[in-house]
Amino acid sequence: MAFPSAAFAATAIAMTENPKSGRPGQRPGQKPFKKKKTGGKPAPRRPGLPPEGPVLLYGLHTVEAAFANADRKRLKLFATENAQNRLVERGVTIDVPVETMMPRALDRMVTKDAVHQGMILEADPLPAYGAEHLKGARLVLALDQVTDPHNVGAILRSAVALDADAVVTTERHAPEEGPVLAKSASGALDMIKHVRVKNMARFVAEMKEKGFGCIALDSDGPASLEETAFTDKTVLVLGSEGKGVRHGVREACGLLARLDMPGEIRSLNVSNAAVLSLYVARMKMGL
Structure with a gap:
C-alpha cells in the first residue's frame, strides 16, 4: 500500500486549517472566504412551522377550497399537468402563477407520506378572525x-x-x-x-x-x-x-x-x- 508523500500531507494539513484565515478547507494563498449574501423572498414555510410566512396547502379539496375563498391570498401553484387539468375540470379559476412539476419534485416540498394529489398551493395564512x-x-x-x-x-x-x-x-x-x-x-x-x-x-x-x-x-x-x-x-x-x-x-x-x-x-x-x-x-x- 502506497503512503502519501510528505508534500501531499503538508498540503492536506494546510487545506484542513489555514492559520492565517482560521477557516477549514482553505488552500494556502487562497483569498479569504466571504459569506455568501442571501436575499430576496424567503422560501415557503415547511409544514409544521408557525404561520410567520406563506403556508403550503396540498390536496385536491384543500386547494380547491382555498381558490374559492375570497379571504385567502394565494401566491403560487405547484402542480402536475394532470392536477391542473383536474382543477380546471372542477371549475377552479387558477388566478396565480403556476409551476408545472413532476410528482417526485412535489414530494420533496412536503413531509413524508403527505398526500398532495399532485398539487401544492403557496398562500398566505388566513386573516385573524375574532x-x-x-x-x-x-x-x-x-x-x-x-x-x-x-x-x-x-x-x-x-x-x-x-x-x-x-x-x-x-x-x-x-x-x-x-x-x-x-x-x-x-x-x-x-x-x-x-x-x-x-x-x-x-x-x-x-x-x-x-x-x-x-x-x-x-x-x-x-x-x-x-x-x-x-x-x-x-x-x-x-x-x-x-x-x-x-x-x-x-x-x-x-x-x-x-x-x-x-x-x-x-x-x-x-x-x-x-x-x-x-x-x-x-x-x-x-x-
Whole structure:
C-alpha cells in the first residue's frame, strides 16, 4: 500500500486549517472566504412551522377550497399537468402563477407520506378572525385547548357539514394554521370562520352578554345534552380529551351537559363528540 508523500500531507494539513484565515478547507494563498449574501423572498414555510410566512396547502379539496375563498391570498401553484387539468375540470379559476412539476419534485416540498394529489398551493395564512366576526351567528362550537391538529381539522370538517357558523379556539394551546390542519379539514378551513381568542372564559362571558346560551360538555353534567334547554343562539364548548373543559370556562358557561353513551365505552374522541353535539344542538334549536 502506497503512503502519501510528505508534500501531499503538508498540503492536506494546510487545506484542513489555514492559520492565517482560521477557516477549514482553505488552500494556502487562497483569498479569504466571504459569506455568501442571501436575499430576496424567503422560501415557503415547511409544514409544521408557525404561520410567520406563506403556508403550503396540498390536496385536491384543500386547494380547491382555498381558490374559492375570497379571504385567502394565494401566491403560487405547484402542480402536475394532470392536477391542473383536474382543477380546471372542477371549475377552479387558477388566478396565480403556476409551476408545472413532476410528482417526485412535489414530494420533496412536503413531509413524508403527505398526500398532495399532485398539487401544492403557496398562500398566505388566513386573516385573524375574532369574536367581532360572529355577527349573525346562531350555532358556534368552541374548543378549549384541543391541541391535536388532526382532531381540530376533523372538527372543522364536521362543523361545515352540520352548518355551524364558526369554530373557536384559543390563541395558545391550539394548533396553528398549517398543512396538517388544512389537510385534515379537507377544505373546511377555508369554508368556515376559525376564530381565535386570547381567553376562552372571557369569550364565553362576552357571548352570554350577546344573548347566547353557553353549554359546556362535561361527563359530570347534571343532564344529558338531549335533556338540556337550548336558546335560539348557542355556543357549545368542548375540552381536550384528558382535561376536559377547564374549571374557569365551565364556570363562565354556567350550564353543563353530558353525552350519554349506551355502550360499554362511555366516552368519545373529541372530534366524534363534536359531531354528536352539533347534531343534537341542531335538532334542539330547530335548525
